[in-house]
Amino acid sequence: MTSKENKKTKFSLKTLIKMMKGYKRYLLISAISLILAALIWFAIPYVSSIAVDYVIGENEEVLPSIVKSIIESIGGREFLLSHFYLLPLCLVLFTLLNGLFVFLRGRNIAIAAEGMAKNMRDALYEHLLLVPYDYHKHISTGDIIQRCTSDVDTVRRFILNQLLEVLRPITMVIITGYIMFSYNVKMAVISIALLPILTISSYFYFKYVRKYFAYSDEAEGKLSAVLQENLTGVRVVRAFAQQKNELKKFTEANKDYKDKTYKLIKMLAFYWGSSDVLGYTQILLTLVFGVYFAVTSDFTVGGIMLFTSYTAALTWPVRQLGRVLADMGKATVSLSRLDDIFNHPTEVEPGKALKPEIRGNIEFKDVCFAYDDGENVLENISFSAKQGQTIAILGSTGSGKTSLVHLLQRLYPVTRGTITIDGENINDIEMHHLRKNIGIVLQEPFLFSRTIMENIRITNPDAPEEAVYEAAKIASVHDVICEFEKGYDTLVGERGVTLSGGQKQRIAIARMLLQNAPILILDDSLSAVDTETDLAIREALNKRKGSATTFIISHRITTLCNADKILVLEDGKLVQQGTHEELIKQEGLYKRIAQIQDMLETELMEGSEE
Ligand code: UTP
Ligand code: MG
Numbered sequence: 001m002t003s004k005e006n007k008k009t010k011f012s013l014k015t016l017i018k019m020m021k022g023y024k025r026y027l028l029i030s031a032i033s034l035i036l037a038a039l040i041w042f043a044i045p046y047v048s049s050i051a052v053d054y055v056i057g058e059n060e061e062v063l064p065s066i067v068k069s070i071i072e073s074i075g076g077r078e079f080l081l082s083h084f085y086l087l088p089l090c091l092v093l094f095t096l097l098n099g100l101f102v103f104l105r106g107r108n109i110a111i112a113a114e115g116m117a118k119n120m121r122d123a124l125y126e127h128l129l130l131v132p133y134d135y136h137k138h139i140s141t142g143d144i145i146q147r148c149t150s151d152v153d154t155v156r157r158f159i160l161n162q163l164l165e166v167l168r169p170i171t172m173v174i175i176t177g178y179i180m181f182s183y184n185v186k187m188a189v190i191s192i193a194l195l196p197i198l199t200i201s202s203y204f205y206f207k208y209v210r211k212y213f214a215y216s217d218e219a220e221g222k223l224s225a226v227l228q229e230n231l232t233g234v235r236v237v238r239a240f241a242q243q244k245n246e247l248k249k250f251t252e253a254n255k256d257y258k259d260k261t262y263k264l265i266k267m268l269a270f271y272w273g274s275s276d277v278l279g280y281t282q283i284l285l286t287l288v289f290g291v292y293f294a295v296t297s298d299f300t301v302g303g304i305m306l307f308t309s310y311t312a313a314l315t316w317p318v319r320q321l322g323r324v325l326a327d328m329g330k331a332t333v334s335l336s337r338l339d340d341i342f343n344h345p346t347e348v349e350p351g352k353a354l355k356p357e358i359r360g361n362i363e364f365k366d367v368c369f370a371y372d373d374g375e376n377v378l379e380n381i382s383f384s385a386k387q388g389q390t391i392a393i394l395g396s397t398g399s400g401k402t403s404l405v406h407l408l409q410r411l412y413p414v415t416r417g418t419i420t421i422d423g424e425n426i427n428d429i430e431m432h433h434l435r436k437n438i439g440i441v442l443q444e445p446f447l448f449s450r451t452i453m454e455n456i457r458i459t460n461p462d463a464p465e466e467a468v469y470e471a472a473k474i475a476s477v478h479d480v481i482c483e484f485e486k487g488y489d490t491l492v493g494e495r496g497v498t499l500s501g502g503q504k505q506r507i508a509i510a511r512m513l514l515q516n517a518p519i520l521i522l523d524d525s526l527s528a529v530d531t532e533t534d535l536a537i538r539e540a541l542n543k544r545k546g547s548a549t550t551f552i553i554s555h556r557i558t559t560l561c562n563a564d565k566i567l568v569l570e571d572g573k574l575v576q577q578g579t580h581e582e583l584i585k586q587e588g589l590y591k592r593i594a595q596i597q598d599m600l601e602t603e604l605m606e607g608s609e610e
Contacts, residue, residue, distance in 0.1 A: 050063070055084070124338065361421065439520045441512045
């Protein structure tokens with residue numbers, strides 16, 4: 001094991017302990033029950049051997065002094081012989097008690113395992129909601145889903161079936177060791193001769209097999225990722241007739257998973273097989289030497305019964321130790337995969353976490369920004385927006401428009417420069433407060449598989465229905481929704497496939513309006529609606545918007561031309577800024593685009609007139 005792996009295992013233990021919160025009591029009861037059940041289990045062969053050697057065989061030497069004094073206090077051998085039913089009764093009682101403790105063990109560990117798995121899923125989900133936005137862009141959803149389900153389940157199963165199982169062989173070794181050695185040292189040594197080999201081999205096996213569990217898990221993660229991506233991108237796959245290629249990718253990932261799991265199972269099967277042989281050889285040794293000593297010396301028949309039962313009883317838990325360790329390997333891998341998520345830091349407040357009243361005066365000062373360690377996608381951006389102004393952003397694709405507005409929401413930290421709102425650096429404004437005060441319609445709006453009403457209300461769950469209708473009217477989508485059979489209660493399909501692109505955009509606009517934020521951002525949000533609706537929405541927005549500062553990103557000059565300020569971006573640089581009237585007079589990108597769009601429009605008009 002490398003030191004890195006060691007570190008991971010250590011962390012995993014910490015996670016496991018954290019997850020025990022509220023369930024330590026159940027684990028303790030389960031552990032005590034397990035030990036008691038193991039103790040009682042050992043009494044059963046012991047009572048049988050007393051019955052054979054002492055009561056029937058009249059051999060007093062086999063009795064330890066404590067047992068002897070107990071028997072004598074109730075009337076000695078004669079009493080037991082005349083009340084022989086007491087022995088089977090004793091066995092029945094022990095069996096019942098054993099059953100009770102096995103039940104208690106199972107019940108309590110099940111409560112603990114399920115509870116801890118729940119704790120783990122809750123903690124994971126909470127953490128995933130708190131990690132930076134950037135994290136989600138870099139991970140595969142399928143992989144995360146696999147970690148939150150399959151890996152949590154591996155840990156759950158480990159807690160349920162294995163966690164306490166380490167106690168069983170330890171208890172057993174102590175008790176049997178004591179009884180066997182006090183009974184007959186020579187036979188005791190023979191009876192446990194092969195067990196250290198079994199334990200050591202299981203330990204090394206565990207160390208060896210651990211990485212194969214990880215391979216299998218990773219392959220499963222990749223398989224889920226391919227599946228998830230294909231199901232999400234089903235329209236792309238169909239549209240480009242890529243079924244064959246995608247099927248090939250899936251088949252490869254599937255085969256890889258099968259191969260790796262098969263290899264693992266083959267190794268497990270080899271282990272079980274060979275350790276079986278070793279276990280049975282141990283029992284055979286005990287039996288053969290027991291019979292030999294019984295014939296050649298004073299070893300008793302009850303002794304043979306006792307030693308073979310104990311050896312058999314001991315062999316399986318010791319071998320089981322191998323399984324526990326192996327499963328521990330698998331659980332440790334799963335835990336460290338969960339730790340990968342937990343160890344990713346959550347979003348932090350870099351500044352004072354203030355909660356000022358936000359009015360909407362915004363200033364960008366020499367802002368530079370780069371994703372990760374890449375090249376700058378925004379360079380020395382400086383502009384200001386006054387409360388209530390409309391700021392339009394124009395620029396070719398990839399010029400940094402979306403990045404610019406994402407910076408305002410502090411989804412990413414700026415690399416250089418400052419952004420202030422009402423004079424306060426956004427780094428000093430508490431994250432949730434900042435985001436609550438900025439309404440945004442994302443470039444690719446996402447609708448949840450919930451009703452339209454719920455989708456709109458996401459930004460303001462307590463908003464009255466009238467407010468929702470009002471917002472939908474401004475977004476020109478109210479009438480469309482009313483035409484649906486179930487109106488606002490219509491369920492939006494997975495990712496809103498039942499709605500058109502324009503309808504989705506307008507629902508997202510309604511959602512933003514319901515938030516009543518002093519800063520609004522529309523990231524290319526009118527691209528999928530026709531020019532007339534675009535105009536209607538903007539007019540309605542203007543009427544309603546009051547004092548909100550609004551950013552509109554668009555490629556359409558008609559959408560932008562009424563803005564108080566237009567920012568023109570080119571390759572991350574702010575090349576022009578001003579009103580339509582100012583910019584149209586300057587030589588530059590704005591004028592060129594305006595001319596092209598104007599020309600196209602004229603051609604279209606002429607075409608339709610002809
Ligand atoms: P933007 O996403 O800001 O461009 O990406 P844009 O102006 O809004 O483009 P359109 O009009 O919506 O298409 C700016 C640059 O940042 C990179 C992109 O590759 C692009 O070159 N980028 C974007 C990243 O490196 N990582 C991201 O997560 C997003
Ligand atoms: Mg964009």
